[in-house]
Amino acid sequence: MMNAVEIKGLYKSYENGNIKALNGIDLTIEDGEFVSIIGPSGSGKSTLLNMLGALDIPDSGTITVAGQDLRSSKKLNEFRGEKIGFIFQLHNLIPNISVRENIEIPMYTQKMSSKEMKVRALKLLDDVGLKDKADIMPNKLSGGERQRVAIARALANEPSIILADEPTGSLDSKTSSRILKQLIDLHEGKNVTLIIVTHDMDVAKLADRVVEVLDGEIISAGEESLIHGKINV
Numbered sequence: 001m002m003n004a005v006e007i008k009g010l011y012k013s014y015e016n017g018n019i020k021a022l023n024g025i026d027l028t029i030e031d032g033e034f035v036s037i038i039g040p041s042g043s044g045k046s047t048l049l050n051m052l053g054a055l056d057i058p059d060s061g062t063i064t065v066a067g068q069d070l071r072s073s074k075k076l077n078e079f080r081g082e083k084i085g086f087i088f089q090l091h092n093l094i095p096n097i098s099v100r101e102n103i104e105i106p107m108y109t110q111k112m113s114s115k116e117m118k119v120r121a122l123k124l125l126d127d128v129g130l131k132d133k134a135d136i137m138p139n140k141l142s143g144g145e146r147q148r149v150a151i152a153r154a155l156a157n158e159p160s161i162i163l164a165d166e167p168t169g170s171l172d173s174k175t176s177s178r179i180l181k182q183l184i185d186l187h188e189g190k191n192v193t194l195i196i197v198t199h200d201m202d203v204a205k206l207a208d209r210v211v212e213v214l215d216g217e218i219i220s221a222g223e224e225s226l227i228h229g230k231i232n233v
Contacts, residue, residue: 002067004161004193005029005052010061012047012216021047022058023216031160032191034184036204039213045197046165048213052195053084053163066160081109085154089166091146093138099149100125100134106156124152128182144175151182161193162186168203180206 010025021044029035039045050056052065054076063070066083073079085106086092093102103121112120125131128148130141138146147167154162164183168176180203187194196203204210212220 002031003028003064004031004033004066005195006062006064007051008062010048010051010063011059012044012051012056013059020216022051025061025216025218027211027218027221029193029195032187032193034187034194034206034208035196035211036207036209037195037197037211037213038199038201038204040199043213044216045213047216049163049165049195049197052161053086054080078109081106081157083160085157085159085162087147087150087154087162087164087167089169091138091150093146093149093153095138097137098135099130099138099141102138102149103153103156106153110157120156121152124155125149127155128152144171144179147171147175147179148182151179155186159192161195164194164196166198167196168198168200176203 005027007025007027010022012022013020023044025048037045037048047056051058051063051070054065054070058071066079068079068083070076070079094105100118100121103124104117107117107120122131122134125134128151130145130148130152133141133145138149141149162183167183168179171179183194183196184206186192196207198204210220210222211218
């Protein structure tokens with residue numbers, strides 16, 4: 001099976017080397033695998049996720065994602081637009097454009113007409129139960145609704161890999177369950193590689209594998225699933 005992620009000897013520091021965020025990371029994730037990354041605040045897990053999404057560049061080491069060498073590529077924007085779907089804890093929706101227009105943003109890297117983008121955005125909103133909210137501004141939505149919009153936006157470019165940073169961190173339990181179910185259904189139904197950073201072990205245990213990060217190093221990359229099952233909604 002092809003690997004979605006291959007990382008060897010990855011180092012990253014900030015503030016002239018005073019803060020070591022990643023300290024020799026080695027990690028392989030198979031295509032279509034669901035992996036959760038856990039660790040305390042400051043452990044390096046979010047930095048690692050940013051590396052996987054080509055949002056940051058390592059100091060040294062190798063990182064290949066979806067067959068792309070991220071250290072040597074000159075077309076990282078194109079790579080992100082074609083391969084990666086991001087779901088951020090704080091949604092990162094643009095407040096002065098509509099819900100539908102937020103979802104259309106990742107489509108601009110693709111050769112789609114405005115009509116095609118609108119049709120796809122409305123379909124994605126329908127999939128997350130928010131088609132009737134298409135023309136309103138994000139600040140009119142609840143936290144759970146904004147996160148569902150963020151999921152729809154993450155799927156806009158039909159990514160092969162979804163990266164989610166604490167996707168349920170600010171949500172109530174019922175909304176969290178609904179969002180997690182949508183992500184797992186996508187992972188299982190379309191063989192999308194799903195990588196979730198979380199501090200919640202109940203979320204982490206849903207993955208095929210749990211990777212634990214501490215002080216910029218992987219201290220466990222559990223090769224067997226802990227508890228992988230459906231979520232009751």
